[in-house]
Amino acid sequence: xxxxxxxxxxxxxxxxxxxRADDRNPLAGDPKAAKAGEYEFRINCALCHGLGAHGGGRGxxxxxxxxxxxxxxAEMFQVISNGIPGTAMPANGTNGQGVGMTDEEIWQIIAYIxxxxxxxxxxxxxxAAHGKELFYGDANCSLCHMVEGxxxxxxxxxxxxxxxxxxxxxxxxxxxxxxxxxxxLKEATKEFPQEYETITVVTADGMQIKGVALNEDSFSVQxxxxxxxxxLLEKDKLRSFKKSRQSLMPIYSPDVLSDKDLEDIVAxxxxxxxx
Amino acid sequence: xxxxxxxxxxxxxxxxxxxxxxxxxxxxTFDRLVNSQKEPQNWLTxxxxxSGRRFSSLDQIKVTNAHTLVAKWVYQTGATxxxxxxxxxxxxxxxxxxxxxxAFALDARTGRPIWMYQHQLPGDIRPCCGRVNRxxxxxxDKVFLGTLDAHVIALDAKTGNVIWDVVAAEYQKGxxxxxAPLAVKDLMxxxxxxxxxxxxxxxxxxxxxxxxxxxxxYTVPGPGEPGHDTWEGGSWKTGGAPAWNTGxxxxxxxxxxxxxxxxxxxxRGEGRAGDNLYSNTLLALNADTGKLNWFFQFTKHDxxxxxxxxxxxxxxxxxxxxxxxxANRNGFFYVxxxxxxxxxxxxxxxxxxxxxxxxxxxxxxxxxxxxxTLEGHTICPGALGTTNFMAPTFDPQTALFYVTxxxxxxxxxxxxxxxxxxxxxxxxxxxxxxxxxxxxxxLKAIDPATGEIKWKxxxxxxxxxxxxxxAGSLVFTGDAEGNFIALNAAxxxxxxxxxxxxxxYAAPMAFAxxxxxxxxxxxxxxxxxxxxx
Numbered sequence: 001x002x003x004x005x006x007x008x009x010x011x012x013x014x015x016x017x018x019x020r021a022d023d024r025n026p027l028a029g030d031p032k033a034a035k036a037g038e039y040e041f042r043i044n045c046a047l048c049h050g051l052g053a054h055g056g057g058r059g060x061x062x063x064x065x066x067x068x069x070x071x072x073x074a075e076m077f078q079v080i081s082n083g084i085p086g087t088a089m090p091a092n093g094t095n096g097q098g099v100g101m102t103d104e105e106i107w108q109i110i111a112y113i114x115x116x117x118x119x120x121x122x123x124x125x126x127x128a129a130h131g132k133e134l135f136y137g138d139a140n141c142s143l144c145h146m147v148e149g150x151x152x153x154x155x156x157x158x159x160x161x162x163x164x165x166x167x168x169x170x171x172x173x174x175x176x177x178x179x180x181x182x183x184x185l186k187e188a189t190k191e192f193p194q195e196y197e198t199i200t201v202v203t204a205d206g207m208q209i210k211g212v213a214l215n216e217d218s219f220s221v222q223x224x225x226x227x228x229x230x231x232l233l234e235k236d237k238l239r240s241f242k243k244s245r246q247s248l249m250p251i252y253s254p255d256v257l258s259d260k261d262l263e264d265i266v267a268x269x270x271x272x273x274x275x
Numbered sequence: 276x277x278x279x280x281x282x283x284x285x286x287x288x289x290x291x292x293x294x295x296x297x298x299x300x301x302x303x304t305f306d307r308l309v310n311s312q313k314e315p316q317n318w319l320t321x322x323x324x325x326s327g328r329r330f331s332s333l334d335q336i337k338v339t340n341a342h343t344l345v346a347k348w349v350y351q352t353g354a355t356x357x358x359x360x361x362x363x364x365x366x367x368x369x370x371x372x373x374x375x376x377x378a379f380a381l382d383a384r385t386g387r388p389i390w391m392y393q394h395q396l397p398g399d400i401r402p403c404c405g406r407v408n409r410x411x412x413x414x415x416d417k418v419f420l421g422t423l424d425a426h427v428i429a430l431d432a433k434t435g436n437v438i439w440d441v442v443a444a445e446y447q448k449g450x451x452x453x454x455a456p457l458a459v460k461d462l463m464x465x466x467x468x469x470x471x472x473x474x475x476x477x478x479x480x481x482x483x484x485x486x487x488x489x490x491x492x493y494t495v496p497g498p499g500e501p502g503h504d505t506w507e508g509g510s511w512k513t514g515g516a517p518a519w520n521t522g523x524x525x526x527x528x529x530x531x532x533x534x535x536x537x538x539x540x541x542x543r544g545e546g547r548a549g550d551n552l553y554s555n556t557l558l559a560l561n562a563d564t565g566k567l568n569w570f571f572q573f574t575k576h577d578x579x580x581x582x583x584x585x586x587x588x589x590x591x592x593x594x595x596x597x598x599x600x601x602a603n604r605n606g607f608f609y610v611x612x613x614x615x616x617x618x619x620x621x622x623x624x625x626x627x628x629x630x631x632x633x634x635x636x637x638x639x640x641x642x643x644x645x646x647x648t649l650e651g652h653t654i655c656p657g658a659l660g661t662t663n664f665m666a667p668t669f670d671p672q673t674a675l676f677y678v679t680x681x682x683x684x685x686x687x688x689x690x691x692x693x694x695x696x697x698x699x700x701x702x703x704x705x706x707x708x709x710x711x712x713x714x715x716x717x718l719k720a721i722d723p724a725t726g727e728i729k730w731k732x733x734x735x736x737x738x739x740x741x742x743x744x745x746a747g748s749l750v751f752t753g754d755a756e757g758n759f760i761a762l763n764a765a766x767x768x769x770x771x772x773x774x775x776x777x778x779x780y781a782a783p784m785a786f787a788x789x790x791x792x793x794x795x796x797x798x799x800x801x802x803x804x805x806x807x808x
Contacts, residue, residue: 217756
């Protein structure tokens, strides 16, 4: 849609947002704009998407040519402006820290992302089909993790993880599960989401329960044990309460799960996450 | 009795009624503000009184009965986001604010609204850090509101009608108000926000009756003014040093103590070589003229966004020492002689890695590893600070200073960023350090005589709640999980809690109506009041 068309539609329809649906970034290919976008990216995006847009533990690698939610510049503008409901991607200016971006600054960021994109589609080296077999079979991933409605509940649900995290960070979570615990329940108004911490309690009648925290505050804890039983407990009624950042997930070292097999599992997760 | 005498008698009787009524719902004079301790049933300023202590001398709710507290009412504002407001209460009416410059008056007994006001904001404001407001000031028959588009507005306290509305600065350049103003004498004192945009900060005083500006103190000195040479080249023009939290007032010396924020750009010191006065500074201003009496700069040439805008709390010791204490965002607790501005002590009250030495005045100074780098490296505290805007309290009964604290380290990076009016001007960014320990949040009780931490209560996660102390030997605070909590002020033992269903970003206060004590706090987008059954 041309900019003239857009101006006309504002007059006729009073729909300002139509301008934003302009397929073409007005700053496309402008190296100055891309440089300015790099600063804005550091301030507003790098927290989750990493310096250099290579992704992090929270946000996908934006240098990949194929992106799950956006293809055109206009779609990218919409996502940056409005966020992606149901994901950790917030709308512009709503993360409570820092200021919102102007339209121009958003276009600068898009110019920057385009400038660092790897043009060739990335090919996963692994076999997704074999990875699926392992996930639901010998590797025992699905005892605790669910993908597309199938699997266990004690660990994080992983259907979208291949689209939101880098392969390196997924590998790291398998090899070093306690290094960075996964985020769990995110309450709308809470700064930090609950993490998959390990909780061990002894109740007043002497029963020991070990499991993962579903949620917790200073006075109560909601947890699930390995049998997927949910316990709702008041801390002052417990005989003991211990919290650990040692994940309940076993460490999958290379002698337990080979690099090749892990690569296949990651390929499976990426194939599902990219849908 | 003749008909005329009957009428006269009735008239005199009505006059007496009116006088009685006006005493009950009288104007809030400066004299009442100075002597606010004589009317503990009211909460007349942001911090409760001019000292900034956020201490209530009400003692009906106390250690022995706090466990019986119940919710008395909840007022839903309908706003989006977490309230940061501290209500005022005057003679049974509660005044507070909410997001997008809403103000409202409630029946403090029931939470039922008396009036509601919302300022019409332009569509292109871009306030940093949420569309928040921390509260109102009251003087005479008006309440005063600073707005996100940098207006100062006087509302009729009885109706919410606008009495006057003045523009303090250009919101298009990033100026805004989020602070609760402070009424002093016949003036309305207010400090500006906008350190994220490279504004030139200021503290203003307006004639409460007319809205005419009486004085302005620029927190970044202009050419020819003392302190101007602490800025490299033209960097003073975009030097920041906002003043976005409410100061305090000493009637004995007629001084306003107002704290200031970070120099801009916050994460890049290159290009603004020097101490960057009066950023991150406690200003002692003459209340009548706005002239600077003395100042104390907490963090010189800050590169970590460590605003020193925390409430400066006036503390009078039994030995006659007249002090001012501040738990600073940079991780140190400072005690200053408030007559001279001389530093008395500066002790770390949280995890700090940026300073391991003090200058000749005793001020912690940055070490050679403190500056952000292009690649980024880890510094403690993080950019959110050991504390932030959350209001502290000083309890004269325990002689302890209570503050919400956070242990968090961040990766600070820096990069060249050109200034453009009205655009974000940080000089790069900070990131939570994944390698660092999990973030931890506390309520800490500090002895201002020594800087020693007497006790601490660890929250499940860091909170943005302020703290209230009361003569019932209680301390009240809130948490990120939505709990409102009463603790024993002497020991830190929790006595009671209530799940409010929204994270707490506001500070509690106390008041009484009809002889019954209430404790109130905002959580999520609602205001809650609690009392005994």
